[in-house]
Amino acid sequence: MKVSQAGAVAATIALALTTSGCGGNDDAKHTIPIGIKFDQPGLGYRAADGTFSGFDVDVARYVAKELGYKPSEIEFKQVFSADRELLIQFNEVKFVAASYSINDKRKAKVDFAGPYFLAHQDLLVRSSQADITKAEDLNHKKLCSVTGSTSAENVKSNLAPKAELLELPGYSECLVALQDSQLDALTTDNTILAGYAAQEGNQGKFKLAGLNLSKENYGIGIKKGDKELQKKINAALRKMEQDGSWEKFVKANFGAANYKNEPAPAITEGS
Known part of the structure; x- marks a missing residue:
């Protein structure tokens, strides 16, 4: 699944570049393309x-x-x-802000600004479940994560080698399978899980297991070698924390799930 999805994306991008003759950004328009999750x-x-x-x-x-x-x-x-x-x-996006955990494998291909948030890998289970309280409980369970995520790699390599892991394109597909009892748990960052648990229509159906299975430092992904943009984004992230905007954003988006966040992390990339 990883190869086919990445290959399809590469082919689509290559076709766009061939037909347009540019890297995807029109300098005549003062717009900024930003990659996010939908x-x-x-x-x-x-x-x-x-x-x-x-x-x-x-x-x-x-x-x-x-x-x-x-x-606008x-x-x-x-x-x-x-x-x-x-x-x-x-060059299809200027930067990516999409629960993008900083790690060495990714830094071989892109640079990062930040980090701007510290999350932890956790599990989302149905509210009625009580049989998953520690990492070892993942063995012989049916788990779901998203193709290309660090959570899937962590489960396979370090946490539960006997777990049956299903990788799907998006978290929405995993959530449907969990709700229908086709899976025992969904694993990814606790921020993502808290968002789903707090979503209207899901409240009361799911719960977080409360396991801090990893540290995920979210960064802003940028093109490798763009030190000027890295410096500017780091300055913006520092200002965001200092003027209170960071705390406001956290409360506005995770408050409904009673999510207990870590303090804003120190910026280390580019320093």
């Missing part, structure tokens, strides 16, 4: 009416403002976990 309530979510909401959306808008762009000049583009590096490398 299916993560609380982080990056596109509603049926076309409006966007979530913590990453708020962060992206704040950063874009500090870079000199008005809200922002073009949000959907990204999936497996194609974020491709979209950055092919």
Whole structure:
């Protein structure tokens, strides 16, 4: 699934570049394309009416403002976990703010600004479940995560080698399977899980297991070597924390799930 999805994205981008003769950004238009998730309530979510909401959306808008762009000049583009590096490398987006955990494998292909948030891997289970209280309980359970996510790699390599892991394109598909009892748990960052648990229609159906299975430092993904943009985004992130906007965004997007967040992390990328 990883190869086919990434390959399809690469082919689509290559075709766009061939037909347009450019890297996807029109310098004649003062707009900024930003990659976000469209299916993560609380982080990056596109509603049926076309409006966007979530913590990453708020962060992206704040950063874009500090870079000199008005809200009307922002073009949000959907990204999936497996194609974020491709979209950055092919100039389809200026930056990516999409629950994008910083790690060495990704830093070989792109650079990051930040981090701007510290999350932890956790599990979302049905409210009636009581048989998953520690990492070892994942063995012999049916789990779901998203193709290309660090959560899936963590489960396979470190936590529960005997777990039956199903990787799907998006978290929405995992949630449907969990609700229908086709799975025992959905694993990813607790921010994403909290967003789904707090979403209207889901309240009372699901719960977080409360397991801090990893540390996920969210960063802003940018093209490798763009030190000027990295410096500007880091400055925006520092200002966002200092003027109280960071705390406001956290409460607005995760408050309904009684989510207990970590303090804003120190910015380390580019320093």
